[in-house]
Amino acid sequence: MRLKLFCLLILFFPVAALANLVELKVRPGIQASADYRAGARGKPAVLLLHGFLQTREFRTVATLANSLHDAGYTVLVPTLSLNIPNRMQSLSCEAIHRHSMNEDIIEIARWVDWLKSRGHQHIVLFGHSYGSLQLLAYLEGKPDAAVEAYIGTSLIETRIATLSRPALITQLREQVQHKQTRLVTQSVSLCPQYAAPPADLLSYAVWDQPRTLAAVKNAPVRMQLIMGDADKILGHGWLQALQHIQTPMIIVPGANHFMDAEHEFDLFEHTLGFLQTLPTTP
Amino acid sequence: MMKSPGSIPIKQAALAFIVGVLVLVSLIGGFALHEMRNVSHNLMQSNQKAARAELADAIERLSGQIKNQAATLGRWDETRQQLVIPEYYNYWRDQRVYESGMLSRFARVALYDQSGNKLRAGGTSNALPARLPFHVAPHLHTSWLSNEAGVITLYYAFPVYSDERRLALLGHGLIRLNYMAELLNQNSFRYTDTASIKLNLKPGALLSAPELLPNLSLSARSDPEQLRFQAILSRALLALLILLAATALLGFMAHHRLLVRPLRQLSQDIDAMKQGRFEPNPEHAEPMRISELENIHRSLLDYQLQLRELHGSLEHQNREFRSQARHDVLTGCYNRRAYEEDWSRFREEIKAVPQGVAFLLFDCDRFKSINDTYGHAKGDRVLTLIADALVTALRANDRLYRLGGDEFAAILLRTTPAQARQIAQRCQSLLDAKRFSELDINEPISVSIGIAFCAADQVEHIDELPKQADIAMYTAKLPGRNRVALYGDDVERASQTLVASRETSAVFQALATPGMIEMHYQSIRSLPGLEVKYYEALARIRYHDTLILPAAFLPVVSSRRLETGFDLAVLQQVDLDLSSKQLPAGVGICINLTAQSVSQPEIVSYLLELSRHNTRHPLMIEIAETSLITQVTEASTYLDLLRTSQYRIAMDDFGTGHSPLRYLVDLPVDVIKFDLSLISRLEANDRAAQVVTDFARMMISAGYSLTAEGVETETALRKVESLGFAHVQGFLLDHPRPLAELVASLNAVSEPS
Incomplete structure (x- = not known):
């Protein structure tokens, strides 16, 4: 009995010890980090991905992660390395962008693997803005079977x-x-x-709109899009195009691209509502 | 212009004041400059400290900035990326770090791997060392300075870790910058002269950053505010000096114009006033700008005008006073003062310029009697008319002087004795023509004129002229004279007059010395029978063994107003003679008195005292008819009193006086003594003899007892006897003789009998 408890402790310790920051060597010389907070075991783990060149500290994902964790969900919020060791800062537009969509997909897959290695067999991917596109690109390939669902917020193509x-x-x-x-x-x-x-x-x-629409249409997991009808960053007719392919999509009235202010609650409620529709594990 | 010792002109005083002010201001300016230099020196030192502090701050700030830049650069994601993926290292090094603002354009950066080798990604190098210097510690920030061809270069090495926890060292960064340029570029120095900043570092040598400041040499920048302040102050001082100099010049000019010139003008005016050359002309006088000076000037002019007017008035008054002082108020002619001044001056002039001079002396005859009879007002009027007549008679340039009382004098220059006599006679003529009857004066008014002449060749005797004229005047007054006498015409008369003049002294001496008056007695005999009834006591003055007769001394007595005193002396002598009882008893004594004496109380008292002799010698008072009785009422009263004391009153010298009839009417006269001038007429067989005869008879019929004086011939004796004269007297019968001689004579007559 004591040995079982010790083994459980050893098993659980890394998660508990690295409850907030986890690091992952994604390629030689490049180490990425993520904010990991474990939730209830019966609920799926949610991997939340930030937007274009941002970090996990970006408010939309950080706030939602806090709320989901508070709701009992395990959350993993990585910062894509963009080929920068331990990237901590938003990458400047004018910086030398030595990263690619493939490397981003690989890095997402590594974090999915990392979740699985932590015992999470039910994973929900949540992306904000370009992060939604990067997750779609991941889903377009051969996503891990543990990935059960996808939530795209303010989904946008490469413009x-x-x-x-x-x-x-x-x-x-x-x-x-x-x-x-x-x-x-x-x-x-x-x-x-x-x-x-x-x-x-x-x-x-x-990754233009058609490819993005195709990726949405062909996504192999349950999908939910949450869009704001006041999102000025989106291309003209993008919401109509998404609606046209009959994607499950919630349009938050008055919400902008970042779903901030009172729309943070809308985002959380819709996200939580979607998550609650997923089957729980005993 | 008179200057007091030690006094200076106002111009010099003003100059001294202005120079003093300028010197004082210059000293103040010099002191201010000195202080300003001290302040500047202190400020320079302060600036030097401030500059060093400022430079230290700048160095510290730049060091901090570089340190911060290095830290930021070390933490920058893109820096880490270059140490991992240096494919675009050059782009990052040469462009990205500057675009991102991580490094200033003056700095250069290089990255070194963990081995200290500089990243080489192809392209150009940026002159940073290929290897990190050996003294750079792996995990420390290290900085140093080197002199690279004269350029002070700072190197700052910093570590670059793979994460913020510094768990893995990725490599190093090295920042190189032109330290001085960056230092000067990033800092604005207020106190430090940036051109003067020098680092004492040999080329190729290294210097750690903390050693930087002690090895820096610098100079403080001149404080622009201080320089500006100094420039402003210098300009202000210069402007002040110029302004003061200009003000002093203007002030001096204004002072000269407003004060000096007016004061000099005032001073010159005052000096001119003192010298009597000032001619005030207020209308043409230039007005003075300073009101007080103008007031003084105007006041001075007004004062000078008033002074001149006052001076003129005083001169006028002086002339008036001098004129009044030299003129007789009553008559308007010159007075005795003018006489004395003129006579003194004339004498000097005549001695200097010899010429013939005549001295005329005028004296109003019997003026005392006129004055006493008619009063002083009419007497003054008489003198005025006499003066008018004399002035009219004199020549135009001749001056008439009133010497006193009724005595006048005139000095005739450049004249001859004949002209002088002619002028004197003209005076007499004009006086005779004067109508004194308008003054209700019935008696004739005449003047006696004595003339003395000094020829041009005898000017040494000019001082004797007044005395000679006096003698001549008294000569002219003698009875029977024509009232004008020229000294020297008649030596005998002149000598007499000299005696008379000499006897003036005798009169005064006799009055002062009892006994000098001796009485001579002449018999008055009754008619018929020629019995001696009275002796007339006749006064003589014995003076230096010379017997002076009444004809000589009476005018002196009269002119000197000595009648009362003289009569008292006579009464005393008569009293003595009578008291000696040498005269035969029963023979009366006739005593001559002047008319003035009978109204004098002391005379009357003495007469009453003398009346004690009446029992032995009947006393009779003879009053000369020639002398006027001014106080007739008093005289009548006294004469009545004397008559009660058994005095008989006789009118002496009847026929020669002024108012015989009036005296006969008003005075209690018992005896009338006909004068010699009337008695001598009886010897002729003419109308005058008839008048005297008729007059004598009338007197006798009126009850008067008549006595004939001056009977010198038998004819006259018979005549008066026939006319009924009661008494007779004269040289026919005997001459006046002294008492002793008379007594001796009487004794001689009685002894034979």
Whole structure:
């Protein structure tokens, strides 16, 4: 009996000891971190992913994580490394973006694995803004079977401003093909001067609205989108497009892209409502 | 201009004051400059300290800034990324760190791996060392300075960890910057002269950052505010000096114009006043700008005008006073003072310029009697008319002087004795023409004129002229004279007059010395029979063994107003003679008295005392008809009194006086003594003899007892006897003789009998 208790303690200790910060070497020389707080065992663990170039400290995800944990859910809020060791700060738009969508997907998968390694067999992915897209990209591949559901908030595609996306993609592909590594500066999403190697930029640029809609439509898990009808960052007609593919989607009246202020509660209630619809494990 | 010793002109005083003020201001300015330099020196020292403190602050601030930059850079995600994925290291090093604001443009940065080798990602190098210096500790911030070709360069090495917990060291960062440029660029120095900041560091040598400040040399920047203040103060002092100099110059000019010139003008005016050259002309006088000075000037002018007016008035009054002092108030002619002054001056002039001079002396005959009879008012009027007549008679340039009383004098220059006599006669003529009857004066008014002349060649005798004129005047007064006498015309008369003049002294001496008056007695005999009834006591003065007769001394007595005194002396002598009882008893004594004496109480008293001799010698008083009786009432009263004392009253010298009939009417006269001038007429067979004869008869018929005086011939004796004269007297019968001689004569006559 004593031995069982000791083994349980040993098993549970890492989770308890690293209840707030966990680190994960995602690739050589690159270590990522996440905020992990364990919840009730019968409830699924929720992995919450921040938006474009942000960290887990971003208010929308941080607040929701706190609320979900308070509601008894295990939450893991990683900060994507973006190929920066122990990235702690939001990455500047003008920084050298040596990261790609594939590396982001790999990093998400690593965190899913990490949850599974912590005994969480029911995982719900929650993304905010571009994090929703990155999670969709993860789901487009071969997601882990433990991932049971997906909640996308303020889902947005990779937005390219100046050139037409096909021309840019063609240009980038040629550069990649010719192994050109010179940094390309392009307006990407909210960054007007986004500098990145062609391959890395290409990995994001291909995620336009159609691909995103396709990823949504073809998502292999239960899905719930929570959008704000006052979100000015979204592209024109994006909500209608999402509605057109009949995606389960909640539109929060008056909510903007960041679901802040009183809409934090709307986000939490809708998220919690979705989570409560999931089957619990004994 | 008179200057008092030690006094200076106001101009010099003003100059001294202004120079003093300028010197004082200059001293104050110099003191202010000295103090300003002290303050500047203190400020410089303070600035030096402040500069060093300021530089220390700047160094500390820059060090802190670099330290912060290094810390920030060390914690920066992108820095860590370059140590892991240095593919775009050059881009990050040369562009990203500056775009992100992590490093200033003056700084350069390099990253070193854990081995201390600088990251090399191709491209250019930025001149930072390829390896981290050996003295850089792996986990410490290290900084040092080096002199690289004269450029003070700071190196700051800092560690870069893989996470904030510093669990794994990724490498190092090294910041290189031009320290002085950065120091000067990032700090604005107020006190430090940035060009003067020097670091004493040899090329190639290293210096740890803490040793930086002690090795820095610097100079304080001149405080612009202080320099500005000094410049302002200097300019202000210079401007003040210029302003003061200009003000002093203007002040001096204004002072000169407003004060000096007016004061000098006032001083010159005052000096001119003192010298009597000042000509005040208020209308043309330049007005003075200073009201007080103008008031003084105006007051001075007014004062000078008033003074001049006062001076003129005083001169006028002086002339008036001098004129009054030299003029006789009553007659308007010159007075005795003017006479004495003029005579003194004339004498000097004549001695200097010899010329013929005549001295005329005028004396009103019997003026005392006129004055006493008609009163002083009419007497004064008589003198005025006499003076008018004399002035009219004199030549235009001749002056008439009133010497006193009724005595006048005139000095005739450049004249001859004939001209002087002619002028004197003209005076007599004009006087005779004067109508004194308008003054109700019936008696004739005449003056006696004595003339003395001094020829041009005898000016040494000019001082004797007044005396000679006096002698001549008394000569002219003698009875029978024509009232004008020229001294020297008649030596005998002149000598007599000289005696008479000499006897003036005798008269006074006789009055003072009892016994000098001796009485001579002349018999008065009855008609017919020629029996001696009276002896007339006749006064003589024995003076230096010379017997002076009444004709000589009586004018002196009369002119000197000595009648009373003289009569008292006579009565005393008669009293003595009678008291000696040498005269035969029963023979009366006739005593001559002046008319003035009979109204004098002391005379009357003495007569009453003398009346004790009446029992032995009947006494009779003879009053000369030639002398006026002014107080007729009193005289009549006294004469009545004397008559009660058995005195008989006789009118002496009847026929020569002024108012015989009036005296006969008013006075209690018993005896009338006909004068020699009337008795001598009886010897002729003419109308005058007839008048005298008829007059004598009328007197006799009126009850008067007549006595004939001056009977010198038998014819005259018979005539008066025939006319009924009661008594006779004269040289025909005997001459007046002294008492002793008379007594001896009487004794001689009686002894033979």
